[in-house]
Amino acid sequence: MLLIYGSTGYTGRLIVAEALARGLRPTLAGRNADAVRTQAQSLGLEWRAARIDDPALLDAALRGAAVALHCAGPFAHTWRAISDACLRNGAHYLDITGEIAVFEGLAARDAEARAAGIMVLPGVGFDVVPSDCLAAHLARRVPNAVQLRLAFRALGGMSRGTLQTMIENLGSPGAIRRDGKIVPVPQAWRTRRIDFGDGKLRDATTIPWGDVSTAFHSTGIPNIEVYVSMRPALRRVAIASRWLGPLLRSSVVRRWLAARVRAGPVVPSEAERERGASLLWGEAVGVNGERAEARLRGSSGYVMTAQTAVHLASKALGGRAPAGFQTPSRAYGADVILEIPGVTLTDAAR
Numbered sequence: 001m002l003l004i005y006g007s008t009g010y011t012g013r014l015i016v017a018e019a020l021a022r023g024l025r026p027t028l029a030g031r032n033a034d035a036v037r038t039q040a041q042s043l044g045l046e047w048r049a050a051r052i053d054d055p056a057l058l059d060a061a062l063r064g065a066a067v068a069l070h071c072a073g074p075f076a077h078t079w080r081a082i083s084d085a086c087l088r089n090g091a092h093y094l095d096i097t098g099e100i101a102v103f104e105g106l107a108a109r110d111a112e113a114r115a116a117g118i119m120v121l122p123g124v125g126f127d128v129v130p131s132d133c134l135a136a137h138l139a140r141r142v143p144n145a146v147q148l149r150l151a152f153r154a155l156g157g158m159s160r161g162t163l164q165t166m167i168e169n170l171g172s173p174g175a176i177r178r179d180g181k182i183v184p185v186p187q188a189w190r191t192r193r194i195d196f197g198d199g200k201l202r203d204a205t206t207i208p209w210g211d212v213s214t215a216f217h218s219t220g221i222p223n224i225e226v227y228v229s230m231r232p233a234l235r236r237v238a239i240a241s242r243w244l245g246p247l248l249r250s251s252v253v254r255r256w257l258a259a260r261v262r263a264g265p266v267v268p269s270e271a272e273r274e275r276g277a278s279l280l281w282g283e284a285v286g287v288n289g290e291r292a293e294a295r296l297r298g299s300s301g302y303v304m305t306a307q308t309a310v311h312l313a314s315k316a317l318g319g320r321a322p323a324g325f326q327t328p329s330r331a332y333g334a335d336v337i338l339e340i341p342g343v344t345l346t347d348a349a350r
Helices: 010-021 033-043 055-062 079-089 100-107 110-116 129-141 160-168 211-219 232-248 251-263 270-275 301-317 328-332 334-339
Strands: 002-005 027-030 047-049 067-070 092-095 119-121 145-155 174-178 181-185 191-195 201-206 223-229 277-286 291-299 344-348
Touching: 002 010, 002 055, 010 033, 010 301, 027 033, 033 047, 047 055, 055 079, 067 079, 067 301, 079 092, 079 100, 079 110, 092 301, 100 211, 110 119, 119 301, 119 328, 129 145, 129 211, 129 277, 129 291, 129 301, 129 328, 129 334, 129 344, 145 201, 145 211, 174 211, 191 223, 211 223, 211 328, 291 301, 301 328, 301 334, 328 334
Parallel strands: 002 027, 002 067, 027 047, 067 092, 092 119, 145 223
Antiparallel strands: 145 277, 174 181, 174 223, 191 201, 201 223, 277 291, 291 344
């Protein structure tokens, strides 16, 4: 049985719809009993309610589940309780986090997961399935790579949940991996010009994206930077946050921003999701200067998250779930992203 925890959120609802489209009948779960019951009854599905802070209720929710797909963020506050419950109940743990600290925290549970015979696979959404597969593909082309650079350009809006996670991280430093270790750098630390496949060079700026953690576990490449294409105004805000960190981390400012998010629309709309696209670029550099470059294109981030999350959950349900901490490409190979409809991967000529 597949349990989707956090099914009533924006991304959770997309994942439930994708699961139904693939012929699955997941059990829905979340913190708000009324919301989960209403959703499940409208779809003819079973449901369970459990608060994050109640281990007994979480155990009851996970009873009989082979796979738990965790979609309730911000994951910094939820990953440990759900992974604890999965370890206690022998259920494979999957989530759609993009937070470096969560990836590293779950990587540290590798021995526990192996002892319990379960797979721990975070990041089964847009972050980090396409970029992780791109990283593994490049490492395959440059086996002695010592430098990996990844970048993405996401066309489409953001949900309330994503905005809330961004608020949680306001005022925090950026991050890269240097000589195998994750190290802090200033926000908007470096900008470079990248062609995402349409022949136009666009500025892309470093961000603390999940691959700073996962790409190292997938490839062993010791130096990793991740970039995102952003508007100049956003880059200026990111640079300004270097000095405004204490203010942005204050509870007063965060509560005000969270209220603004709650008052706003639940975005993106269906039309925005369908019009959107995900454009990714990557480059690996070998110890002798050898280079390989590749680009990947797929659906918008939210559409791809639903596609990849359900696809990998289906594999785990089918018995393909190697025990221990995994990344998407370690568990299912660099080419698993090409099993998603509409995804293309192109090696760039140099």
